[in-house]
Amino acid sequence: MAVAQSINGVMRRLPAGTLYIVSAVYAGWEFWRALNQLGPYLVEPINVLERAYGEIALILMVAGLTVTPLRKWTGLNLLKFRRAIGVSAFFFVVAHFLVFAILDVQSVSRVWEEVVKRPYVTVGMASLLMLIPLAVTSNNLALRKMGAASWRKLHKLTYPAAVLGALHYLWLVKGFQIEPIIYLMVILALVATRYLTFERKRQVA
Amino acid sequence: MAYRWTNKMTKADVTPKSAYLNRRQILAGTIGLGAIGLAGRASAQGGLEPNTLEEITSYNNFYEFGTGKNDPAQNAHQMVTSPWSIKVDGMVDNPGEYALDDLLAGLSVEDRLYRFRCVEAWSMVVPWNGIEFADILNKVGVQSGAKYVAFETVVQPENMIGVQRRVLDFPYVEGLRLDEAMHPLTIMATGIYDEPLYNQSGAPTRLVVPWKYGFKSIKSIVRITLTDREPPTSWNKANAREYGFYSNVNPNVDHPRWSQATERRIGGGLFASRQDTLMFNGYPEVAPLYAGQDLSVDI
Numbered sequence: 001m002a003v004a005q006s007i008n009g010v011m012r013r014l015p016a017g018t019l020y021i022v023s024a025v026y027a028g029w030e031f032w033r034a035l036n037q038l039g040p041y042l043v044e045p046i047n048v049l050e051r052a053y054g055e056i057a058l059i060l061m062v063a064g065l066t067v068t069p070l071r072k073w074t075g076l077n078l079l080k081f082r083r084a085i086g087v088s089a090f091f092f093v094v095a096h097f098l099v100f101a102i103l104d105v106q107s108v109s110r111v112w113e114e115v116v117k118r119p120y121v122t123v124g125m126a127s128l129l130m131l132i133p134l135a136v137t138s139n140n141l142a143l144r145k146m147g148a149a150s151w152r153k154l155h156k157l158t159y160p161a162a163v164l165g166a167l168h169y170l171w172l173v174k175g176f177q178i179e180p181i182i183y184l185m186v187i188l189a190l191v192a193t194r195y196l197t198f199e200r201k202r203q204v205a
Numbered sequence: 206m207a208y209r210w211t212n213k214m215t216k217a218d219v220t221p222k223s224a225y226l227n228r229r230q231i232l233a234g235t236i237g238l239g240a241i242g243l244a245g246r247a248s249a250q251g252g253l254e255p256n257t258l259e260e261i262t263s264y265n266n267f268y269e270f271g272t273g274k275n276d277p278a279q280n281a282h283q284m285v286t287s288p289w290s291i292k293v294d295g296m297v298d299n300p301g302e303y304a305l306d307d308l309l310a311g312l313s314v315e316d317r318l319y320r321f322r323c324v325e326a327w328s329m330v331v332p333w334n335g336i337e338f339a340d341i342l343n344k345v346g347v348q349s350g351a352k353y354v355a356f357e358t359v360v361q362p363e364n365m366i367g368v369q370r371r372v373l374d375f376p377y378v379e380g381l382r383l384d385e386a387m388h389p390l391t392i393m394a395t396g397i398y399d400e401p402l403y404n405q406s407g408a409p410t411r412l413v414v415p416w417k418y419g420f421k422s423i424k425s426i427v428r429i430t431l432t433d434r435e436p437p438t439s440w441n442k443a444n445a446r447e448y449g450f451y452s453n454v455n456p457n458v459d460h461p462r463w464s465q466a467t468e469r470r471i472g473g474g475l476f477a478s479r480q481d482t483l484m485f486n487g488y489p490e491v492a493p494l495y496a497g498q499d500l501s502v503d504i
Contacts, residue, residue, distance in 0.1 A: 035475050040275055043264035044327060045475045048274075106479055110464070118462055172462065174325075175372040175443055177272050 004075040011078060019084040027053070027095055046103045053096035058169060058183050060089035061162040065190040083138050086158065090135040093128050093165070120171035127164035130157045159191045210317070210337070210389040253318055256329045258398050260472050265405045266323065267424055268372045269358070269365040276367075277405035283364035284425070286408045295355070295430040298346025305409055309395070312336045312344070317392055317413070322454045322486045324418035328468045333413055334396035339387045347383070347431055354386040355379075355436035356412060357428035373439050379423035380436035380450070381414065384494055390415055393426075416485040418452045449504030451495075454486035458501050 030052050034045035041048050064085040070076045101111045114121045134157055136142070143151050166187045170180035267277035270284075289305045314334050322328045342354070358377035362368045368375050385391065394413045395402060402408040407424025414421045420440055430436070440448035447461050456466045467479040485491050495503070 037474060042275075043260045044274065044469075044471050046469065046477070047327075049475070103475060104469075114464070117459075117464075120462060173272070175268060175272065176370075177372060178370060 004077075008075075008077050011080065016081050016084045019081060019088055023088040023091060026056070027092065046099065050096060050099040050104055053092050053099060054169065057089050057092035057096055058162075058165055060085055060092060061158075061165060062183070062186055062190065064089060064158065065162060065187065069190065069193045087135055087138050090131045093131055097125075097128055120168055123164045123171065124168035127161045127168060130161040130164070134158060134161070159194070162187045163191065210315075253320065253330045255318060255332045255398075256472050258400070261329060261331055261397055262403045262406060264329075264471055266325075266419065267367075267405055267407070269360070269367045269375065269377065270405065271367050272372055278403075280366055281404035284359070284361055284404045284408070285364065286404060286425070289409045289427075291410075291426060292428045293345050293430075294428070295432050296348040296351035297431050298348060300345075308341065308344070309336060309393075309410075312340045314395060315392075317415075319390075319413060319415040320486050320488075321413075321415065321419055321422075322468060322482065324420060324448070324452070324460060324465075326463055326465060326468050326482075327471055328482075328486075329471045331413075332398055333392060333394045334399060335392035335394035335413060337389060338391040338393050338412065339389065341393055341429075342387060342431075345429075350433050351431040352383050352433050353431070353436055354381050354383060355428075355430040355432055356381075356423045356426055357430075358423055359425045359427045373443055375439075376427075377423065377439045378436065379412070379421055379438050381421070382435075382494075383431075385414065385491075388491060388494065390488060390491065416454055416488040416491045418454060420448070421452050451500070451503050453491075453495070453500060453504075454482060454484070455500055455504075456482040456484060458504055 030049060033039055034041040034049040037043070037045055040052075064082055067078045067082045067085070070078060101108075105111050105114060115125045116122070134155055137146065137151065137154060146154070163184075166180065166184040170184050173180055263278045264274045265277040266274070267281065270277040270280040290302050291305060291308055292302050293308070294300045314336055317333045317335060319331055319333060320328060321331050356379045358375075360368055360376045365375075367373075381391070392413045393410055394407070395410050397403070397406060402411065404425075407422075407426075410426055411424040412422050412426065421438075435450060438448070438450060440452075441450060454465070459465050465482055468482045469477055469479055
């Protein structure tokens with residue numbers, strides 16, 4: 001707890017908006033490397049960039065889902081950053097989609113065809129669509145207008161969006177690959193904590 | 206059907222080494238512009254522009270060394286490729302464990318500039334050096350009842366991180382019908398750009414079947430078996446619905462998870478446009494092999 005307290009102290013002084021700057025710089029840096037075919041982008045930059053944006057979106061979704069359990073179980077309070085984490089995740093999902101649509105598939109009709117015909121694309125698209133109302137309402141005005149209860153209810157869409165994102169990844173890989181399985185299991189476990197914690201609460205009470 | 210593939214290239218068509226090695230430097234001059242063209246490449250047979258050695262050897266699928274495209278180039282140096290022997294067994298007159306040099310001795314290595322199409326919808330053009338596979342089969346003597354050729358890739362668990370992770374059921378196995386294996390387009394490659402195969406490309410020798418998706422062109426071969434039964438193939442075992450035995454390049458039959466109608470040529474950069482995929486990857490001369498077969502069923 002002492003460690004958590006001191007981290008909390010540092011975090012209090014760090015503005016949440018920092019994450020937006022870090023995200024934008026990171027996205028821009030990856031794009032620049034892809035454009036100039038540096039490092040992992042040496043030979044075939046399009047799919048690598050698509051993958052990079054998608055993966056960072058998943059990582060941010062995991063991070064966003066970790067905030068509440070961390071606070072409950074370790075006392076580490078990152079609540080202040082949760083909105084920025086979520087909105088950044090949305091930003092990377094959109095970037096991932098744009099690389100897919102514009103650079104990879106390259107035509108509106110083909111994008112539509114992919115969404116309709118390929119279940120793993122359908123699932124990814126569903127995740128993106130779920131995140132839109134969340135991104136739009138991620139501001140204090142929307143929170144006030146909607147009221148805390150219904151706002152919180154709407155934002156539970158985070159859970160299916162994250163699960164579908166992980167499923168999308170698992171579904172697209174060839175062969176038995178461990179990374180997408182880990183993402184899916186971690187996300188399922190984090191969502192499960194929302195529904196299993198009452199056991200714990202009862203014990204404490 | 207038994208004709209020899211004739212090489213229409215002349216020395217003038219060969220991309221000079223300085224050009225295929227230097228393309229990165231030419232590209233470096235265009236950094237930030239995205240203006241990436243075919244600078245520095247000589248034109249070649251049938252309008253095919255070979256990819257650079259760097260592109261060919263740094264963007265690979267060789268799941269024994271990991272699933273990322275860069276993984277094989279990073280991890281494959283650990284594979285031991287010398288000495289190398291290939292077990293030839295099954296319905297052959299001269300079975301045995303052949304040292305690679307003995308198996309290939311006396312056979313002529315030819316230059317073959319082929320399109321290479323991955324099932325993941327990307328493609329390259331590769332200037333292979335290799336031996337017509339039919340020559341090898343004739344050397345070992347195929348018995349009359351044989352109908353299929355089965356292949357197996359080396360397994361070196363301590364040197365292959367993908368084998369440790371069990372990405373697929375290793376050893377990797379592949380197979381061809383005998384007439385496919387005997388087709389003059391089918392080669393056993395021993396080099397690219399007149400250099401010995403890099404490990405990530407399937408050293409010391411690999412199959413090349415240019416009208417089929419890349420995974421049929423099995424790498425680092427240690428066993429060749431002649432059989433009268435259709436042999437199992439690794440991707441078919443992993444997912445039969447998505448990977449059939451034939452796996453011919455066919456723009457009209459989609460892979461369930463992605464379209465095969467178009468492909469992206471490797472090397473075009475971030476704004477490369479897609480191009481239409483050709484039936485049999487642009488090798489219509491193999492069509493008679495499949496006369497009477499419904500290629501939307503026999504995938």
